[in-house]
Amino acid sequence: MASDRVVDDMEKLVDKADGIVESGQIMASQVGELALQAQAAGGANEFWYLFTIFVLAIFVGFYVVWSVTPALHSPLMAVTNAVSSVIIVGAIIAVGPEQFSDSKLLGFVAVVLASINIFGGFIVTQRMLQMFKKRTK
Amino acid sequence: MGAGSTLLAYLVAGVFFILTLRGLSSPVSARKGNMFGMVGMAIAILTTLVSPTVQSYAWIVLAILVGAAIGTVIALRIQMTALPQLVAAFHSLVGVAAVLVAFAALFAPESYGIGVVGGIKTASLFEMSLGMAIGAITFSGSVIAFAKLQGIMSGNPLVFPLQHPLNAAIAVGMIILIFWFSSSESYFAFYCLAALAFLLGFTLILPIGGADMPVVVSMLNSYSGWAAAGIGFTLENSLLVIVGALVGSSGAILSYIMCKGMNRSIVNVILGGFGVDAVAAGDTATGDRGVKAGAADDAAFIMSNATKVIIIPGYGMAVAQAQHSLREMADKLKAEGVDVRYAIHPVAGRMPGHMNVLLAEANVPYDEVFELESINHEFATADVAFVIGANDVTNPVAKTDPQSPIFGMPILDVENARTVLFVKRSMSPGYAGVDNELFFRDNTMMLFGDAKAMTEEIVQAL
Numbered sequence: 001m002a003s004d005r006v007v008d009d010m011e012k013l014v015d016k017a018d019g020i021v022e023s024g025q026i027m028a029s030q031v032g033e034l035a036l037q038a039q040a041a042g043g044a045n046e047f048w049y050l051f052t053i054f055v056l057a058i059f060v061g062f063y064v065v066w067s068v069t070p071a072l073h074s075p076l077m078a079v080t081n082a083v084s085s086v087i088i089v090g091a092i093i094a095v096g097p098e099q100f101s102d103s104k105l106l107g108f109v110a111v112v113l114a115s116i117n118i119f120g121g122f123i124v125t126q127r128m129l130q131m132f133k134k135r136t137k
Numbered sequence: 138m139g140a141g142s143t144l145l146a147y148l149v150a151g152v153f154f155i156l157t158l159r160g161l162s163s164p165v166s167a168r169k170g171n172m173f174g175m176v177g178m179a180i181a182i183l184t185t186l187v188s189p190t191v192q193s194y195a196w197i198v199l200a201i202l203v204g205a206a207i208g209t210v211i212a213l214r215i216q217m218t219a220l221p222q223l224v225a226a227f228h229s230l231v232g233v234a235a236v237l238v239a240f241a242a243l244f245a246p247e248s249y250g251i252g253v254v255g256g257i258k259t260a261s262l263f264e265m266s267l268g269m270a271i272g273a274i275t276f277s278g279s280v281i282a283f284a285k286l287q288g289i290m291s292g293n294p295l296v297f298p299l300q301h302p303l304n305a306a307i308a309v310g311m312i313i314l315i316f317w318f319s320s321s322e323s324y325f326a327f328y329c330l331a332a333l334a335f336l337l338g339f340t341l342i343l344p345i346g347g348a349d350m351p352v353v354v355s356m357l358n359s360y361s362g363w364a365a366a367g368i369g370f371t372l373e374n375s376l377l378v379i380v381g382a383l384v385g386s387s388g389a390i391l392s393y394i395m396c397k398g399m400n401r402s403i404v405n406v407i408l409g410g411f412g413v414d415a416v417a418a419g420d421t422a423t424g425d426r427g428v429k430a431g432a433a434d435d436a437a438f439i440m441s442n443a444t445k446v447i448i449i450p451g452y453g454m455a456v457a458q459a460q461h462s463l464r465e466m467a468d469k470l471k472a473e474g475v476d477v478r479y480a481i482h483p484v485a486g487r488m489p490g491h492m493n494v495l496l497a498e499a500n501v502p503y504d505e506v507f508e509l510e511s512i513n514h515e516f517a518t519a520d521v522a523f524v525i526g527a528n529d530v531t532n533p534v535a536k537t538d539p540q541s542p543i544f545g546m547p548i549l550d551v552e553n554a555r556t557v558l559f560v561k562r563s564m565s566p567g568y569a570g571v572d573n574e575l576f577f578r579d580n581t582m583m584l585f586g587d588a589k590a591m592t593e594e595i596v597q598a599l
Contacts, residue, residue, distance in 0.1 A: 133497070135505060
């Protein structure tokens with residue numbers, strides 16, 4: 001009977017579809033697991049990237065600072081102070097959101113303080129450096 | 138602005154900051170270096186402003202304007218003698234800023250992309266607590282350093298009983314809190330950690346004496362860098378990590394140089410209390426030994442007949458504000474054909490390089506100013522060593538007497554000069570509380586009086 005064959009075929013198709021759904025689910029969960037693993041690995045990589053930068057920057061700092069002439073150690077201190085106020089970028093992000101929050105308030109205060117340092121530090125360094133003159137003959 | 142371009146901009150800013158430090162290798166390139174620093178900072182701030190997380194600008198602009206106004210006024214008004222306390226005050230601000238940013242990240246982690254409230258990554262929590270703790274220590278330590286330098290608080294080391302066990306206990310408590318906080322994200326643990334860190338800053342710096350302030354200020358400079366780096370790790374911000382590392386190592390090197398200049402180990406300075414016993418020792422007999430005292434006229438006569446005069450300025454000169462009359466004196470001598478140079482001991486001021494700035498302010502050309510290593514051999518050929526406001530850094534006992542508290546400290550060999558002139562208020566010993574053998578030598582002439590008044594008298598007599 002033709003109708004029996006159709007029913008047979010349809011049952012087979014349903015079976016196949018079930019199989020496909022099942023393997024799809026398995027694949028999806030595998031992808032999910034892989035994604036989690038990748039994320040974990042990515043998070044760890046992020047740290048090691050930063051750590052690499054950190055260690056290399058320490059070495060750069062070490063050699064560059066040893067080449068600073070002792071006569072300019074005060075300006076060095078004032079300028080590193082101004083430069084370390086680059087922490088302002090973290091503070092700006094806290095003030096960034098539209099809606100008001102505790103973190104926005106904290107960020108606001110931090111931006112004020114860091115700005116005092118940035119302007120104060122660079123200007124006082126400039127004042128010092130302008131005083132260093134060669135012998136006029 | 139995409140993530141890639143933000144990172145690139147941060148890298149450019151970082152390179153500018155390296156060039157800033159590099160510029161300081163000579164006074165000629167230093168001003169350009171400072172400009173690089175400003176450009177780097179502008180790039181960093183602008184890059185952050187255009188990042189997608191920043192949506193409202195009014196408050197940010199207001200905050201920057203307020204800070205800029207305050208900072209500019211302070212920087213333009215400050216006296217160069219007050220530079221050390223200014224730097225200490227600035228360090229404290231970096232410390233507070235680090236603490237505030239750490240708290241902001243804790244309350245609103247989603248702004249920084251490090252998770253959600255209650256679900257911040259453990260690594261971020263750890264870095265956050267570390268950055269915050271170092272920032273808090275930097276803050277309270279700098280406040281004490283400022284108070285001591287400004288004279289609000291006595292410069293004497295404030296030693297208290299059980300000082301070391303107490304500090305150790307606080308440190309252990311902090312470590313426990315850091316691990317508790319990292320595993321639980323407990324606000325309570327974070328508040329306690331902040332409180333303990335502030336306390337540790339106070340108890341660490343209080344016992345350190347006034348003359349060790351050059352080391353302390355350098356050390357706090359270093360801490361402010363490490364705090365910035367800690368926050369950089371928390372926020373996964375490469376620029377903050379770069380800057381933190383640069384500043385941290387810079388401050389560490391300066392601390393090392395200052396310690397070498399006093400022949401002290403950094404541990405010895407941090408443990409504090411130096412100068413307590415020594416001051417007591419200083420009371421012991423100046424003896425009845427005779428010294429040769431002279432007047433301004435004598436000094437003027439000796440120096441105008443000299444071919445080479447080396448001036449050794451110490452902090453006493455800066456306190457008396459004698460640098461301008463000192464430069465006048467040098468000008469008059471130079472006009473008479475005398476070769477005048479300045480010799481600077483590494484710890485001559487209240488912060489690294491302070492004396493150089495004070496002399497530069499008095500228009501002393503920097504190529505007449507020499508560091509200890511480059512001028513020490515020249516004392517043998519000098520006719521006059523003119524010591525003004527300095528004492529311990531010329532004391533030969535540092536080379537001869539292993540019992541002396543200053544033994545091993547590098548000194549300026551003024552004793553090798555034909556004549557040594559000491560401008561001093563009295564016979565009192567210097568900070569280290571040790572008598573200076575040089576006062577009693579035949580070729581030494583003491584010029585008793587205020588450094589500024591005495592120098593002015595010499596200028597008159599020339």
